[in-house]
Amino acid sequence: MNNVRNKKRANQSLPFFFKDEFKVFFVIILVSTILLVTTFTFDKVPPILNRGIQPATFPKGLLVLIMFLTTIIYYLSFKNPWKKEKKLPKPFFLTILSFIFFIVISKTLDFFLAISVLSIFVSYNWGEKRISYLLLVGILFPLIVFIFFEMILGLRFPPGIITNLYYY
Amino acid sequence: MMAPLFSSKLLIVLIFGTLFGLILGVLPGLGPTTGGALILPFTMTLDPLSAIVLLTSIYCAGTYGGAITAVLINTPGTPAAAATCLDGYPLAQKGEAGRALGMATVSSTVGGIFSVIVLVFFAPVLAKLAYEFGQPEYFALAIFGLTMLASIGEGSPIKNLIAGAFGILISTIGKDFMTSIDRFTYGINELSVGIGFIPVVVGLFAISEMLTQSTLLDQVFKRVALKAVKLPSLNDYKKTWKTILRSSGIGSFIGVLPAEGGTVASLIGYSEAKRFSKEPEEFGKGSIEGIAGAEAANNAATGGAMVPTLALGIPGSATTAVILTGLIIHGVRPGPDLFREQPDFLYGIFGAMLIANILFFIFGFFGAKLFARITLVPNKILWPMIFAVSVCGTYSLSQSIIDVWIMLFFGVLGFFMRRFGFSVVPVIIGLILGELVEGTLRQSLVIFDGNWIMFLTRPIALTFFILSLIALAFPLLRSKKQKN
Numbered sequence: 339m340n341n342v343r344n345k346k347r348a349n350q351s352l353p354f355f356f357k358d359e360f361k362v363f364f365v366i367i368l369v370s371t372i373l374l375v376t377t378f379t380f381d382k383v384p385p386i387l388n389r390g391i392q393p394a395t396f397p398k399g400l401l402v403l404i405m406f407l408t409t410i411i412y413y414l415s416f417k418n419p420w421k422k423e424k425k426l427p428k429p430f431f432l433t434i435l436s437f438i439f440f441i442v443i444s445k446t447l448d449f450f451l452a453i454s455v456l457s458i459f460v461s462y463n464w465g466e467k468r469i470s471y472l473l474l475v476g477i478l479f480p481l482i483v484f485i486f487f488e489m490i491l492g493l494r495f496p497p498g499i500i501t502n503l504y505y506y
Numbered sequence: 507m508m509a510p511l512f513s514s515k516l517l518i519v520l521i522f523g524t525l526f527g528l529i530l531g532v533l534p535g536l537g538p539t540t541g542g543a544l545i546l547p548f549t550m551t552l553d554p555l556s557a558i559v560l561l562t563s564i565y566c567a568g569t570y571g572g573a574i575t576a577v578l579i580n581t582p583g584t585p586a587a588a589a590t591c592l593d594g595y596p597l598a599q600k601g602e603a604g605r606a607l608g609m610a611t612v613s614s615t616v617g618g619i620f621s622v623i624v625l626v627f628f629a630p631v632l633a634k635l636a637y638e639f640g641q642p643e644y645f646a647l648a649i650f651g652l653t654m655l656a657s658i659g660e661g662s663p664i665k666n667l668i669a670g671a672f673g674i675l676i677s678t679i680g681k682d683f684m685t686s687i688d689r690f691t692y693g694i695n696e697l698s699v700g701i702g703f704i705p706v707v708v709g710l711f712a713i714s715e716m717l718t719q720s721t722l723l724d725q726v727f728k729r730v731a732l733k734a735v736k737l738p739s740l741n742d743y744k745k746t747w748k749t750i751l752r753s754s755g756i757g758s759f760i761g762v763l764p765a766e767g768g769t770v771a772s773l774i775g776y777s778e779a780k781r782f783s784k785e786p787e788e789f790g791k792g793s794i795e796g797i798a799g800a801e802a803a804n805n806a807a808t809g810g811a812m813v814p815t816l817a818l819g820i821p822g823s824a825t826t827a828v829i830l831t832g833l834i835i836h837g838v839r840p841g842p843d844l845f846r847e848q849p850d851f852l853y854g855i856f857g858a859m860l861i862a863n864i865l866f867f868i869f870g871f872f873g874a875k876l877f878a879r880i881t882l883v884p885n886k887i888l889w890p891m892i893f894a895v896s897v898c899g900t901y902s903l904s905q906s907i908i909d910v911w912i913m914l915f916f917g918v919l920g921f922f923m924r925r926f927g928f929s930v931v932p933v934i935i936g937l938i939l940g941e942l943v944e945g946t947l948r949q950s951l952v953i954f955d956g957n958w959i960m961f962l963t964r965p966i967a968l969t970f971f972i973l974s975l976i977a978l979a980f981p982l983l984r985s986k987k988q989k990n
Binding site: 466 | 717
C-alpha cells in the first residue's frame, strides 16, 4: 500500500518551489545576494592610494557570475529536470545532530570529550551495539590520536574538564 | 636523480607513504586527496623533501589502490578507478580476479613510470617557458585552469564552474592582501587570516563522505574471492601493450592540463582502448584491454598532474592541490625558480615517484589479498575513527577550534553539493587558485593602468584566453555530438 502511494507521489508533478532545482537555485541566489550586499559595506581605498580595482570589486564580480550561472542551470532544468533524490535516512540526521553535539560539547566542556561522545553516538546509531567496540572507537582510539598528536606534534589541545586532568 | 633518496629515512617515508596510499585507495570514499589532507599536519615534523615524498607516494599508490576495490567489489576505491569497474568486476566474476588485478597492477605501474619520465623531461621545459610569464600571463593561465573545470568529467560543466567560482570566493575571505581591508569577516577575528585549505579539503572530502556513508548503511558489498594476483600472460601482453602505451600517453597529457586529473584520464583512456580494440564488443563484459586502458591512464595522470604543479604552481588535480599546499607550508614556492635553485629537491621528488610506482607494484602484487580485507572493516567503526583523525588534524595546523567548525560546515555543504550534482573538486582548485587569479588580475590592471583591452596585446595571455574559450566550448560541443 505504501509503495503504491509513494509511486503515485513520485509521479505527481510537484509545485515548482518543492523541486530540488528551485530549492538549489533559491538558496544560491539568496546567499549570493546577502554576500553581494555585504560587499557594499567593505571599506574603500581612497582614490589617491587606489591602484587597480577596489577590494570589493573582485568578489562582486564573482558573485554576479555565480548568480548568472545559477540562473542558467535553473533555466536548463526546465528542459532536463534533475533526477529525484531519495529521502535522507534517519542515520544521516543523527550524524548531523552529532555534529551539533560536538560543537556544543567542544565549546562548553571538553574537546576530547566531544570527540568521544560523537564517536560513540555515531557508531551506535550506525548499528554498533557491542560495548567493547563502542569503547574502542569512543575511548581507546581518540586517546591514541590525542597522545599521538600531543607527543609527536607537540600539539596543545584546548582546555577542558578532561584535557585539564592531563595537563595539570 | 636518486641520490637524495638513498637515505634510510626517506626510504621509510616512501614505504610508509606507499602502504598508506594503498590502504586509502582501497577504502571507498577515502583516497589520496583526503588522505593527503589528513596527513598534512604530520608532515610538519618532517623536512620539506620527506614531506613531499610522503605526499607524492600516497598520491601514486592511492590512485592504483582504487583498482583493487573496483575489481573485487565493483566499487571504485577512488573516482579515478570508476572505469576499471566496467571490466574489472565482470572479469573477476568469471573467476579471473587474479588476472584482472594483475593487469591493473602492471598497467598502473607502466602508466605511472611513463608519466614520471614525462615529468622529468617536460616540467623543466615548461618551467623555462614560465620565465616569459608576467602577471597578465599568469592571470590568463589561471583562468585557463579554471575554465578547464568545465570539463572535469564529474557533474555538469556549469555546476563545475559555479563550484570553481565559489572556491575563489572563499579565497577572498579575510584581509585583502593588497590593502589589508577586511572582507566577509563579519567581525570574527579568526576569519581575518582567511579560511585555511585543510579545513575545507577535509570537510569537503572526509566529512561529506562520512555523511554520504550514513545514507548507505543498508548497502551490502559482494566481494569476489581472490586467491592470488597473477602476472598477465604473454597473450595478454600481446593484446594490451599498445593500449597500455596509448593510455599512458593520454593519461600523461590529460594530467598536464590544469585541473584535470585521473578521473578524466581513465575515462578517455578506456574509451580510446575500446575505439582501437579488435574486440570492442567485449568491453563491459570483462575485457582485459578495458582494465589496461583505464588503469594505465589514471596512473599516468599522476606524473602529468605534477608538471603544472611544480613548474607553474597550478594544480593539475585535486590531490596535487594538496601537494601544492604541502609545498607552500614547508616554504617551497613552486615555479620556474624552484627548478633553478633547488634541482636536488625536485629530482628527489621525481625519483620518489618512480620508486613509489615500483613499490606499489610489489605491494599490490603480493599484498592485494590483504589490502582487499581492509574493506571488511565496518563503516560504523571506521568512520568515527576517521572523524577523530580529521578533527585533530584540522585543529593541529593553526590550533584553532574555528577551523574544526569550518571543517564541519564544509562537510555538510559538500554533502549537499554532491547530492545535487556539484563536484567538490572545483571548489578546491578554485580555492587554491583564488589568490593567484585575484592577485595577478589586480597587478596586471596596475601595469595596464586599468585598461582591460591590454590583456589581448600579450600573445601568451591571448593564447590562454583562446584556450579558455575552447575549454568552455568543448563540453557544449561534446553534449551536442552525443545528442546527435
